[in-house]
Amino acid sequence: MSTTVTGTPAARTARPRMLRGLTWLVLRQHRTTLFCVLGLTLLGSLWIVYQRGQLNDVLAAAGWPEKSVPLPVVGEGYSRLTSLLGLLPGILAVFLGAPLIAADQEQGTAQLVTTQSVARRRWLVAKLGWCLLITLVACSVLSAVFTWWWRPHRSVLPSHWMDSSAFDTTGPVLPALALFLTAAGFTIGILVRRVLASMVVTFVFCVAAQTAWGMYRPLLGTARTLTYPLDDPLPSRLEDAYELDRWIGSADGQLYGWGSCAEATEKATNACLQEKGIVNNVFEYLEYDQMAAMQWAGAGILLAGTAVLTAFALWWASRRSL
Amino acid sequence: MADTSDTGGSPGTWALEARGLGKRYRRGWALRDCSFRLPAGRICGLVGPNGAGKSTLLGLASRQIAPTEGALRVFGVPVDDPGVMPRFAFLGQDKPMYKRFTVAETLRLGSELNPGWDAAAAERIVRSGGVPMDAAVGTLSGGQRTRVALALAFGKRPDLLLLDEPMADLDPLARDEMGTLLMAEAVERGTTVVMSSHILAELEDMCDYLLVVADGRIRMAGDADALVPAHALVTGLAEDGGLPAALARHTVIEQRVQGRQFQAMLRTDGPLTGDWQVAEPSLEEVLLAHLRSPDAPALYTPGARIETEGTRTA
Numbered sequence: 001m002s003t004t005v006t007g008t009p010a011a012r013t014a015r016p017r018m019l020r021g022l023t024w025l026v027l028r029q030h031r032t033t034l035f036c037v038l039g040l041t042l043l044g045s046l047w048i049v050y051q052r053g054q055l056n057d058v059l060a061a062a063g064w065p066e067k068s069v070p071l072p073v074v075g076e077g078y079s080r081l082t083s084l085l086g087l088l089p090g091i092l093a094v095f096l097g098a099p100l101i102a103a104d105q106e107q108g109t110a111q112l113v114t115t116q117s118v119a120r121r122r123w124l125v126a127k128l129g130w131c132l133l134i135t136l137v138a139c140s141v142l143s144a145v146f147t148w149w150w151r152p153h154r155s156v157l158p159s160h161w162m163d164s165s166a167f168d169t170t171g172p173v174l175p176a177l178a179l180f181l182t183a184a185g186f187t188i189g190i191l192v193r194r195v196l197a198s199m200v201v202t203f204v205f206c207v208a209a210q211t212a213w214g215m216y217r218p219l220l221g222t223a224r225t226l227t228y229p230l231d232d233p234l235p236s237r238l239e240d241a242y243e244l245d246r247w248i249g250s251a252d253g254q255l256y257g258w259g260s261c262a263e264a265t266e267k268a269t270n271a272c273l274q275e276k277g278i279v280n281n282v283f284e285y286l287e288y289d290q291m292a293a294m295q296w297a298g299a300g301i302l303l304a305g306t307a308v309l310t311a312f313a314l315w316w317a318s319r320r321s322l
Numbered sequence: 323m324a325d326t327s328d329t330g331g332s333p334g335t336w337a338l339e340a341r342g343l344g345k346r347y348r349r350g351w352a353l354r355d356c357s358f359r360l361p362a363g364r365i366c367g368l369v370g371p372n373g374a375g376k377s378t379l380l381g382l383a384s385r386q387i388a389p390t391e392g393a394l395r396v397f398g399v400p401v402d403d404p405g406v407m408p409r410f411a412f413l414g415q416d417k418p419m420y421k422r423f424t425v426a427e428t429l430r431l432g433s434e435l436n437p438g439w440d441a442a443a444a445e446r447i448v449r450s451g452g453v454p455m456d457a458a459v460g461t462l463s464g465g466q467r468t469r470v471a472l473a474l475a476f477g478k479r480p481d482l483l484l485l486d487e488p489m490a491d492l493d494p495l496a497r498d499e500m501g502t503l504l505m506a507e508a509v510e511r512g513t514t515v516v517m518s519s520h521i522l523a524e525l526e527d528m529c530d531y532l533l534v535v536a537d538g539r540i541r542m543a544g545d546a547d548a549l550v551p552a553h554a555l556v557t558g559l560a561e562d563g564g565l566p567a568a569l570a571r572h573t574v575i576e577q578r579v580q581g582r583q584f585q586a587m588l589r590t591d592g593p594l595t596g597d598w599q600v601a602e603p604s605l606e607e608v609l610l611a612h613l614r615s616p617d618a619p620a621l622y623t624p625g626a627r628i629e630t631e632g633t634r635t636a
Contacts, residue, residue: 021434028427029420108418115384115412116435116478119404319388 022118022126033096034134041138044084045145051077052149055156064156073156082165085146089178090206092135097185098195098202100131101317105193121318128186128310135182136175143174155240161291162242164214171292176299176306177213181206183309190317213298218244220294221286228281230273241285250277336398337362337482337514338383341628343392345378351538352378356392357628358543360516360531362481365508367525367546368518370535371613376518377415379535380486383516384412397481408438411480415487417471421460425470428459432477444477447503465496472500476507483508485517489524501528522609534609541612544623546605552589552621553608558598560584568596575618576611587611589621 019027027034055073062069101124104110114120147170150157159166168177184205189198223244228235230248247255254276261272272278286294336359343356353375360366368376381387382394385401394401397409419428425448433439448455451469453462459470468488475483488504489497505528508515516533519525525532532549534542542549553575560579561567565586573589587603594600603611612618 024434025431028423107421108414108416109420111386111412111414112418112420113431113435114386115407115410115414116432117408117437118435119407120385 022123023130025113026126026130030096030100030130037092037096037134037138040088041141044081044142047077047081048142048145048149051081052153055149055153059153059156069156071156072158074158078157079165081146082159082169085142085169085174086164088139088142089174089181090203090210092138092178093181093185093206094199094202096131096135097182098189098198100127100186100189101313102186102189102193102195102198105190106195121314124314124317128183128313131182131186132179132306132310135178139175139178143170143172146174147171160242161240161288162217162286164210164217167217167291167295168210168213171295172299173295173302176302177210179306180302180309181209183306183313184209187309187313187316190313217294217298218242218286220297221290223284224287224290226283226285228283230279230281232281234281234283238283238285238287241283241287243283243285245284247282247284248273248278249280249282251279252277255282335362336360337364337396338516339395339398339628341393343379343382343394344390345375345382345387346390353382353535353538356535356538356540358533358540358622358626359628360514360533361625362397362514363512364514364531365505365529366514366516366531366533367522367529368516368533368535369522369525369609370518370520370541372520374520374535375538376520376535377486378538379533380412380484380516380518383482384410384484386412408436408478409480410482410484411475411478412484413471413475413486413488415490417467419459419467419471419474421458423459424456425453425459425462426455428470428474429477432474436478438479440477440479443479443507444473447473447476447507450503451499463496464491465493465499468492468496468500469503472503472507476511476513479511480513483513483515485515487519488517489519497524504528522606526605534612536613537616539616540620540622541618542609542621544621544626548623549621550603550605550608552623553603553611554588554590554594555585555601555603555607556588556594556598557583557585557601558596566596566598573619575608576615589619 017024051074058073059065059069101110104113113123150159150166150170154161154166157166161167167173181202185198185202188202188205189195192198192201226235226238227249246258248258248261249255256276256278261269261276261278263269263272338358338360340356340358344354345352346354356375356379368379370376378387382389383396383401385407388402396406399406399409420431423431429441429444429448432444433441445455448470451466453466453469459467462470475485485504489500492500504515507513517525517529526546530546532542532544532546533540554572556569558566560582563579565574565577565579565584569586569588572591572594575587575589577584577586587608588594612621
C-alpha cells in the first residue's frame with residue numbers, strides 16, 4: 001500500500017512526467033539548491049580545465065620537465081581554487097545538509113508529507129539519499145578533475161601532498177569528507193529542528209571536524225624510517241616526504257633527540273657525539289607513494305562515519321515525531 | 323464489564339476506536355486513559371480548552387505521534403499499520419504547505435504521494451474558489467490556502483478527515499465558505515470528519531457527534547443530540563446551605579449556592595420530583611459545567627463507550 005506510489009496519470013497534464021513520486025517531490029523542493037550545486041560543479045570543473053591549460057602552456061614554453069621552471073608557475077587562481085575545494089564540504093554541509101530536514105520540521109511540511117500515503121521512513125530515505133547522491137556526484141567530479149590536474153604537476157605546484165589543499169581535495173577524500181560533513185549536517189538539523197540554529201551548529205562542527213581531521217591525518221599511514229650517515233645530506237628521494245620526526249642514533253641503534261648534542265661550540269658538540277657514539281641520522285617520514293593508500297583509508301573512515309550518522313538520523317527521525 | 327473484543331459489528335463500523343490511549347511527554351501526560359469510539363460517517367467535534375489534548379489526539383490518529391500506552395484503531399486497523407495511511411487525511415493547525423510550490427504543484431504532490439488520488443475533485447475544489455492554479459502557495463490569502471489544503475485533503479479520497487482547528491485563522495466570510503465546502507464534500511462521500519476547536523459555537527451547527535476533552539481526559543463522548551437531554555439545570559431553595567438531599571441520587575456536575583437559592587447542573591437518573599425549577603440547559607452550558615468541574619464523572623452516550631481493563635470506571 002505504501003510501498004509503491006504510482007502517480008495516477010492525470011488526463012490534464014499534457015507534459016509527460018519525467019520524475020515521479022518522492023523523487024519528484026525532493027528534487028522539486030530542492031530545485032534551487034540542486035541547480036546551484038550542479039552549476040558550481042560545472043563552473044569549477046571548467047575553471048580547473050582552463051587553469052590546467054594555462055599551466056601546460058607555461059611549462060611547455062619553459063621546456064619542463066627536461067628543464068627546471070622558475071617557481072611559482074601558478075598565480076592566485078590556484079590558491080583560490082584549492083581554498084574553494086577545501087571549503088566545499090563545509091558549504092554543502094551548512095547549506096544543503098543542515099536545512100534538509102530541519103526546514104521541513106520548522107515549516108511543518110514534514111507533517112504535510114508524512115500524512116500523505118507514504119511512510120515517513122520512505123520519505124526520509126528519499127531526502128537523505130538524494131542529498132548524499134548530489135554531494136557525491138558534485139564532489140567526485142570536482143575531485144576527479146582536480147586530481148587530473150594536480151597529480152602530474154605536483155612537483156611544480158605549491159601544495160605539498162600532505163597539505164589539506166592537496167590531500168583533502170584529490171582522490172576519494174573530497175567526496176568522502178563532503179558526505180561525512182553533509183550527513184553530520186542533516187543529523188544536526190534533525191536534532192535541532194531549527195534551520196538557522198542547525199546551520200550555525202553545523203558550521204562549528206565542520207570547523208572542529210576539519211581541524212581534528214588535519215591533526216590526525218599522519219596517523220593514516222604507517223611511518224617509515226631511514227637511517228643514513230650523520231654527515232651526509234638528506235637523501236634526495238626524501239625531498240617530498242612528509243617528516244614525522246628526526247633523531248640521531250648510535251651504531252647499535254640507540255636513538256637520541258635531534259638536538260641532544262646541540263652544544264654552544266663545535267668542539268663540545270663533537271665531544272658529545274663521540275661520547276654517545278652517534279654516527280647516524282634517523283629520519284621518520286611518510287612518502288608520496290603512501291598517499292593513495294592513506295587517502296583511501298581516510299575515505300573509508302569518513303564513509304563509515306557517514307553510514308553511522310545516516311543510520312542514526314533515520315532511526316531517530318522515524319522514532320520521534322517530526 | 324463488556325467483552326473487549328466486542329466492537330459491536332464489523333470492524334469498519336467504527337471510524338476511530340481508542341482503548342486506554344495515552345501519550346506522555348517529558349512535561350507530563352498530554353492524554354491519558356482515553357477510551358471511546360466514533361461511528362463511521364459522523365461529523366465529530368473535538369472540543370476542549372487550549373492544551374486539553376485535542377492536537378495530541380489528532381496527532382495520534384494521523385500517525386504523527388506514537389502512543390505511550392493503549393491502542394487506537396482506524397476503521398478497525400491498528401494505527402501503526404502503514405495500511406491506514408491512505409484512509410485518512412489530516413489538515414494541521416497551520417495548514418503547512420510548500421510556499422514556493424504553485425497550486426498546481428501542490429496538487430501534483432497529492433497525486434504523486436497518494437495511490438487513490440482524485441485529481442478531478444481536487445481541481446474542482448480549487449477552481450470553485452477561483453484560486454489561480456499557477457499562483458505560488460505563499461502568495462495566497464488565508465481562505466485560499468485553506469481551500470487548497472482542503473483540496474489536497476479531499477483529493478486523497480479519505481474515509482476519515484482529521485482537521486486541527488481548521489477555521490482558526492479565517493475571517494467570518496471565509497469561515498462560512500469553508501464550512502459549506504467541507505460539509506458538502508463530506509456528506510457527498512460519506513466521509514467521517516473529526517474537527518477540533520476550542521470554540522464550541524464554531525462546531526455546534528456542523529457536528530452530530532461530540533468528543534469533549536479537558537486536562538488530557540475524555541469528559542464527554544457521544545451523540546450531540548443525546549448529550550444535552552441527559553442533563554437538567556435545576557434551581558430551587560437550598561437546604562442547610564447546600565443541595566437538597568433528594569437530589570443526591572442524581573449525578574451533580576456543578577452546583578452553586580447563592581443566599582437561599584441553589585442552582586445545579588445534574589445528570590439525571592430517573593425523574594426529578596420536587597419543588598424545583600427544571601430547565602433544559604444549552605449544549606454550551608453543559609459543556610462549560612463539565613469543563614469547570616474536572617472531578618465530575620465523564621459522560622458517554624451508548625455506543626461511544628469502550629470498557630477496558632485500563633479504563634477507570636467513571
